[in-house]
Amino acid sequence: MIWKKPKIEYIGDIAVIKAPFNNINEEEVTKLANEILEKNKFIKSVFLAATPVIGELKVRDYRYLAGENRSETIYKEHNCMFKVDIKKVFITPRLSYEHLRIAKLVNEGERIINMFAGAGLFSIIIAKKSKPKIVHSIDINPDAYKYMVENIEINKVKDIVFPYLGDAKEVIEKKLLNSSDRILMPLPDKALEYVRYAISAIEKIGYIHLYLHVSAKKDEFLNKAEELTKKELEKYNIEYKIINSKEVRPVGPRLYQVVVDVYIEKN
Ligand SMILES: C[S@@+](CC[C@H](N)C(=O)[O-])C[C@H]1O[C@@H](n2cnc3c(N)ncnc32)[C@H](O)[C@@H]1O
Known part of the structure; x- marks a missing residue:
């Protein structure tokens, strides 16, 4: 070879x-x-x-x-600092553009849930770059939670970003039903399965950002991502509009990570 x-x-x-x-x-x-x-x-x-x-x-x-x-280091992105151990938590500079893109979409006073927060990158960058009211930041990995708590301290966003250790669906069902305006789902393995919990966390109207892995030809993967999203959203008693879909990064041969941005209104 x-x-x-x-x-x-x-x-x-x-x-x-x-x-x-x-x-x-x-x-x-x-x-x-x-x-x-x-x-x-x-x-x-x-x-x-x-x-x-x-x-x-x-x-x-x-x-x-x-x-x-x-394997522990301080990773800097968009003027924020993240302590991470690369062996213990997910971390990649390849999401850097996406972290900032989402932060720029956030309106003043928004209540946000990051369902799969890792070491807190989306949550902290949003807190620093935009003016959200609150960012609930959930992860099931105890090490990711530990670093997220430390990163919230390091970046001085304790009054905005609230960390939770646990399964996002359980945290939402116990504490965050009908609470928020925007939900981030940066975990392609679970985004579609957990859409129902994201919807249950939206107060009345809001946005959901789903990250998916889609296997398709280059000119077909965005359509496929939208179709998969629609098929799931059709199951619920909501109005919705897909407002954007775009490639985040290629992740394998004919395999793409895609983000689908959805606006929803609950009936
Ligand atoms: C792709 S990583 C997140 C990356 C992170 N948002 C970033 O920007 O660096 C996905 C995360 O989801 C967490 N996770 C997996 N299943 C979960 C669940 N059911 N509830 C909450 N977090 C979960 C993993 O521990 C992992 O940290």
């Missing part, structure tokens, strides 16, 4: 080498790790992404390659 040059992702002072999992050239990867350390004085550790992002918690295995054997 031909050795394809791997991609490199920078998260704070950690570099992550992403090579095809079934075609790792050990010698080349070690050489590359050392080159990264030599050329980038701000990079202190290099890891190899050893698996895709897997499981409910959306974390992956990493293999230490060079520099300090440390």
Whole structure:
């Protein structure tokens, strides 16, 4: 098999080498790790992404390659700071554009729920860049929750962002029914299944942002994402309008992450 040059992702002072999992050239990867350390004085550790992002918690295995054997770092995005351990919580700079796009859609005084918040990136960036009244920020991963709590402190948004540890559907059913104006669902595995809880959390009218993984040809994946969303929304007693759908990032061969922005009115 031909050795394809791997991609490199920078998260704070950690570099992550992403090579095809079934075609790792050990010698080349070690050489590359050392080159990264030599050329980038701000990079202190290099890891190899050893698996895709897997499981409910959306974390992956990493293999230490060079520099300090440390997986915790401070990642900066849109003038906010996020403490994360790349081995314990989901984190990618590839959502950076999307974090800001959503923040710019938020109107003053909005009440927001981030159902799958990870280390709090959407929630904190919204709190810093827009003027929401409150952002309820939920994650089921205890490590993500721990970092989210710390990141809320670090970014001084304690009076706006409220962290919850638990399953988003249970948190909504127990505490947040009919409470909010905008719901973020940045977990493609569960977005469609959890739409009913997102709807139940909207007070009367509001917006839902669904993140989906869609397998289709390049010119068909947006249509497919909208069709899947409509099929789910048709089940509920609501009026709705899909106001936008767009590619977030390619995630595999003929596999795309898509965001669908929906306006809904409850009857
Ligand atoms: C793709 S990551 C979120 C990324 C994050 N929003 C960001 O911008 O970096 C999805 C998150 O959903 C969490 N999760 C999975 N199932 C959940 C559930 N039922 N309720 C709440 N959180 C859940 C995972 O622990 C993970 O942190």
